[in-house]
Amino acid sequence: MADFGPSSIASYLAVALVLFAAGVxxxxxxRNAIGVLIGIELMLNAAALQFxxxxxxxxxxNDVQGQTAAVFVVVAAAAEAAVALALLFAVYRTxxxxxxxxxxxxxx
Amino acid sequence: MxxxxxxxxxxxxxxxxxxxxxxxxxxxxxxxxxxxRTRTAGLWLGVLACAIAAVLALSPARxxxxxxxxxxxxxxxxxxxxxxxxxxxLIAGAGERRSANDHGAxxxxxxxIGLGAMLVAAAANLIVLWLGLExxxxxSYALASWRARDRRAAEAGMKFxxxxxAASGVMLFGxxxxxxxxxxxxxxxxxxxxxxxxxxxxxxSLLMAFVGVAYKLTIVPFHFYAPDVYQxxxxxxxxxxxxxxxxxxxxxxxxxxxTMLPPSLVPPASVGAVLAVAAMVSLGVxxxxxxxxxxxxxxxxxxGIGHGGTVLLAAASxxxxxxxxxxxxxxxxxxxxxxxxxxxxxxxxxxxxSCELAKLAxxxxxxxxxxxxxxxxxxxxxxxxxLAGFTAKWAVLQQALGGGPMLVAAAxxxxASTAIFAWSYLLIxxxxxxxxxxxxxxASGVRMPLPTAFVLLCCAAGTIGLGLWxxxxxxxxxxxx
Numbered sequence: 001m002a003d004f005g006p007s008s009i010a011s012y013l014a015v016a017l018v019l020f021a022a023g024v025x026x027x028x029x030x031r032n033a034i035g036v037l038i039g040i041e042l043m044l045n046a047a048a049l050q051f052x053x054x055x056x057x058x059x060x061x062n063d064v065q066g067q068t069a070a071v072f073v074v075v076a077a078a079a080e081a082a083v084a085l086a087l088l089f090a091v092y093r094t095x096x097x098x099x100x101x102x103x104x105x106x107x108x
Numbered sequence: 109m110x111x112x113x114x115x116x117x118x119x120x121x122x123x124x125x126x127x128x129x130x131x132x133x134x135x136x137x138x139x140x141x142x143x144x145r146t147r148t149a150g151l152w153l154g155v156l157a158c159a160i161a162a163v164l165a166l167s168p169a170r171x172x173x174x175x176x177x178x179x180x181x182x183x184x185x186x187x188x189x190x191x192x193x194x195x196x197x198l199i200a201g202a203g204e205r206r207s208a209n210d211h212g213a214x215x216x217x218x219x220x221i222g223l224g225a226m227l228v229a230a231a232a233n234l235i236v237l238w239l240g241l242e243x244x245x246x247x248s249y250a251l252a253s254w255r256a257r258d259r260r261a262a263e264a265g266m267k268f269x270x271x272x273x274a275a276s277g278v279m280l281f282g283x284x285x286x287x288x289x290x291x292x293x294x295x296x297x298x299x300x301x302x303x304x305x306x307x308x309x310x311x312x313s314l315l316m317a318f319v320g321v322a323y324k325l326t327i328v329p330f331h332f333y334a335p336d337v338y339q340x341x342x343x344x345x346x347x348x349x350x351x352x353x354x355x356x357x358x359x360x361x362x363x364x365x366x367t368m369l370p371p372s373l374v375p376p377a378s379v380g381a382v383l384a385v386a387a388m389v390s391l392g393v394x395x396x397x398x399x400x401x402x403x404x405x406x407x408x409x410x411x412g413i414g415h416g417g418t419v420l421l422a423a424a425s426x427x428x429x430x431x432x433x434x435x436x437x438x439x440x441x442x443x444x445x446x447x448x449x450x451x452x453x454x455x456x457x458x459x460x461x462s463c464e465l466a467k468l469a470x471x472x473x474x475x476x477x478x479x480x481x482x483x484x485x486x487x488x489x490x491x492x493x494x495l496a497g498f499t500a501k502w503a504v505l506q507q508a509l510g511g512g513p514m515l516v517a518a519a520x521x522x523x524a525s526t527a528i529f530a531w532s533y534l535l536i537x538x539x540x541x542x543x544x545x546x547x548x549x550x551a552s553g554v555r556m557p558l559p560t561a562f563v564l565l566c567c568a569a570g571t572i573g574l575g576l577w578x579x580x581x582x583x584x585x586x587x588x589x
Binding site: 016023033040046050051053054058065066069072076079080083084086087088090091093094095 | 263
């Protein structure tokens with residue numbers, strides 16, 4: 001049994017796993033597009049947390065690859081959220097609804 | 109000073125990427141000048157940047173840039189092609205009539221896809237790969253929903269961004285585990301860590317990291333967005349969103365397989381068998397679903413899923429240069445025919461209002477040349493000799509038939525799916541050529557824009573030329589070795 005606490009990597013990984021699972025759950029179950037978007041953000045942030053944790057607890061102390069990756073992820077996630085919100089706004093403007101069950105015009 | 113000199117000489121191989129990036133900035137600046145904004149000046153600036161980038165990328169120099177990007181044979185061949193295809197899509201964009209004067213913004217997004225694809229094609233580091241894919245994605249999302257106040261385009265964009273975001277999240281989570289377990293993000297470092305031991309956890313994380321590439325190659329089960337995006341988005345945007353990222357994803361797939369999975373620990377046959385099964389599933393699902401479609405663009409989307417599976421099959425047939433050459437040649441043939449077919453559909457879509465099969469009736473009378481070219485591109489996608497699609501399929505089949513039992517089975521699946529796909533393409537051709545139509549006047553009043561005609565002819569020349577160039581595969585294999 002791994003010991004949990006601020007000085008153990010297991011606790012960080014556990015939090016990241018919970019975040020990721022919550023994101024997957026939100027994507028799978030939410031009918032509102034904003035809910036799905038929040039799920040995606042949770043997944044990306046779980047990965048960022050994991051990068052930072054792995055980077056902090058690795059043996060080679062002066063290598064900051066993990067932390068750098070986490071910063072990149074945060075920036076890219078913000079850009080992705082901006083584009084996604086703009087698209088959801090476009091959908092709302094045309095159909096007054098962002099319910100994924102309702103917007104179903106494209107089909108075979 | 110020496111540091112600056114070193115930095116310049118180390119970054120010199122990235123001149124094409126820098127050129128496209130400068131092009132993006134130039135287009136944005138040109139958009140600020142009111143006199144230029146209403147014209148297509150920004151668009152032509154983008155074409156210029158891509159053309160220079162293509163010429164610069166032709167340089168045969170091979171380099172490794174800080175363990176992040178590798179200009180190897182595959183990247184050396186694919187990067188100029190990506191720049192060229194991007195330039196052609198931009199030129200075709202000049203033929204579009206736009207009411208909103210948004211040529212500059214449109215060109216920025218297409219250039220963004222081109223830049224991201226060039227970075228992905230040269231990526232040798234998982235974070236660079238992810239960032240490149242994100243760059244492609246963000247530009248693609250905007251392109252897919254370009255038509256303002258169009259309900260279908262908006263829905264296509266929304267589905268694209270939600271599916272794409274989920275794929276990107278899964279990929280990043282996998283990458284972070286690969287980093288934690290091996291301590292490396294660069295392909296060679298991961299390969300070296302694998303060579304010592306190969307825990308199943310790392311393999312599973314690597315599989316998660318593969319999701320992002322599979323999404324761009326539209327491999328089943330990561331294909332759900334493609335039909336909706338192809339149907340809802342403007343056809344010309346689809347040409348950029350569909351073909352260019354596939355070129356890049358194919359290139360990085362070949363490099364990743366060759367460097368991350370050392371043959372000493374993972375026998376190539378077992379990797380090949382797994383990929384061959386994935387290819388078979390893609391081919392089967394795509395070819396059978398395509399039969400039920402009633403929209404030409406949806407059929408082209410399912411054909412893209414099938415072609416993604418075929419590229420995966422080529423990559424599965426061992427790590428040799430011959431297999432890599434067949435995969436890249438297949439992608440070149442696909443890019444020429446796919447961009448051409450979508451451009452034809454974009455002209456017909458503008459004339460007839462939609463790409464639904466029922467609405468395509470009478471296309472041959474309204475736009476005879478465009479319809480004939482559309483048939484040519486569809487024949488190439490179907491694999492009719494002597495067009496490029498036939499030579500490419502033949503090369504992939506040869507590679508797959510020389511492999512293990514799974515690969516041979518996948519080769520037969522490829523043959524069967526080719527026949528089924530041919531039926532779907534014939535449905536489009538029947539709708540456009542043979543179906544009885546109301547007497548539509550020939551579109552003599554609305555002349556075909558010169559840039560569109562030029563790009564169509566270039567695509568046709570590429571489709572026929574690649575098919576007739578019999579020494580193409582040995583020539584490509586020589587570049588790779």
